[in-house]
Amino acid sequence: MVKPKTILIRGGTVVTSQTLLDADVLIRGEQIQAIGHDLTAPRGAESVDATGLLVLPGVIDAHVHIQLNTGIYASPSNWQVESRAAAFGGVTTVVDFATQFPGQSFAEALKARLAEAAPSYIDYAFHMMVTDVPPGQEDMLGDLVELGIQSLKLYTTYRPNYYADDATLLRLLEAAGRYGLMTLVHCENDALVTAQTQSLIEAGNTGWRYHGASRPALAEREAAARVLLLAEAADAPVVIVHNSIGATAALVAAARARGQAAFCETCPQYLLLDNTLYEGSEPWRYILQPPLRDPGEREKLWTLVAEGAVDMLVTDHCDYTLAQKMAVDDFTKTPGGLPGLETLLPLLATFGVGDGYLDWSDLVRLLATNPALIYNLWPRKGALLPGADADIVLYDPEPTDTLTVERLHSAAGYTPYEGIQVQGRVVSTLRRGTFLVRDGEFVAGDNVGVYLPRRPLS
Ligand SMILES: [Zn+2]
Structure with a gap:
């Protein structure tokens, strides 16, 4: 066991969701003890020179599927491998999913x-x-509170295993609201997606290149509008997940402007990639739900992110392997989802901050502060404050890297961002005062993470 100790991070630029300051960070044990100018190192403290580096709170990726088993497809990767990749990317906390398979209790x-x-x-x-x-048993959701689970996920599509019809959505939203639980909803109108997919199958067009066409943008927009209406009627807070088009994020922003507790996320893949890739030579790389959209949507989404209409940037990380993705040139038989944990921060630093849509504080808000607040991890997580967990990323904004699978660590064995140039590099990652990555080397030893129980919203 690597024992946490006293560490003074000196000379860096501390980035909070409000401001940038030249300050030192004193870590004692697992927590931040002080942040300030020219702090004196206590006796025995280890001094870390962060001159020229940004000192960021550890990234919270609030939407990931590590070692996913849907019952149809199972990723052969595991938490050790993927969390190591995450640490190389400056991610220190994830909110993943536990699936209640039919007949199972939440426990x-x-x-x-x-x-x-x-x-x-x-x-x-x-x-x-x-x-x-089942109807009448909605108080089962009270069990989630006992288990330290503050959020649940519902789907408007994927018959028969995950799909919730409108009546189910409404009664579960009502119960979730009563217990102070946040409800995440995957929004795609199931009938529209099914009809479109069916007509492609009948025409014999099931190759990867038809994936984008099988799940129309209107299906997402319609379902998001409906779910926002149901959540408003149920008086329940809601997160519309992985918005892939500007119209969805705009609907959420409008609902919030009317006073509704509605939030949204988008992902690097929808900001940086588009559906012209389905016509390229490697369409298998981009099988995910919702699919990549028209090129014009990228700019619409960036504008909404820049305006503050989007609350969280997440990866929706899935570690299905190259072999699984390429097994058969048929979008109906290819597992959906892309790896992204390790590339989240460098991509957004490059194309969000570098291209002028965001400043560093905005990025911290989107990658740490907001997910911590929305999912009740604040202020233990998501904050560079005395008393918070010492989850810290030292980021060097100077070097230029080319993303390539050879230098990434997910078991997926490919990246949808192959060959893209990024600005800056994660130098070191600390999780609760322990170096996981130090000067680019993985040094965690056998020091593992912990489960973070969360309380309901008040
Ligand atoms: Zn997901």
Whole structure:
């Protein structure tokens, strides 16, 4: 066991969600003890020179699927490998999902997932995928509070396993609101997606290149509008996940402007990639739901991110392997989801901050502060404040790197961002005062992360 100690990070530029300041950070044990100018190192403290580096709070990726098993496809990767990749990318906390398979209690679902996550190097919490709550038994959601789970996930698509019809959505939203739980909803109108997919199948057009066409943007927009309406009627806070088009994020922003507790996320893949890639030579790389969209949507989404209409930037990381993605040139038989944990911060530093859509404080707000607040991890996580966990990334904004699978660490074995140039590099990552990555080397030893139980919203 690597014992946490006293560390003074000196001479860096500390980035909070409000401001940038030239300050030192004193870490004692697992927590930040002080932030200030020219702090004196206590006797025995280890001094870390951060001159020229940005000192960021550890990234919280609030939407990931590590070692995912949908019942149809199972990723052969594991938490040890993927959390190591995450640490190389400056991610110190993830909120993943525990799936309630039919007939299972929430406690059983969480127990199975906790066992899988035990070797994780970074800290973790879970949203519960709620699939089986019969009418009249909505008080089952109270069990989530006991388990330290503050958020649940519902789907408007994927029959028959995950799909929730409108009546189910409404009664679960109502119950979630009563218990102070946040509800995340995957929004795609199931009938529109099914009809479009069916007509492609009938025409014999099932190759990867037709994936984008199978899930129209209107399906997302319609479902998001409907879910926002249902959440408003239920008086329940809601997160519309992985917005892939500007119109969805704009709907959420408008709902919030009317006073609704509605939030949204988008992902680097929707900001940086588009559906022209389905016509290219490697369309298998981009099979995900929702799919990549028209090129014009990228700029619309960036503008909304810059305006503050988007609350969180997440990866929706899936570690399905190259072999699984390429097994058969048929979008109906290819597991959906892209790896992204390790590339999240450098991509957004490059194309968000570098291209002028965001400043560093905005990036901290989107990658740490907001997810911590929305999912009730604040102020233990997401904050560079005395008393907070010492989850810290030292980021060098100077070097230029080319993203390539040879230098990444996910078991996926490919990246959708192959060959893209990024500005800056994660130098070191500390999780609760322990170096996971130091000067580019993985040094965590056997020091593993912990489960983060969360309380309901007040
Ligand atoms: Zn997801």
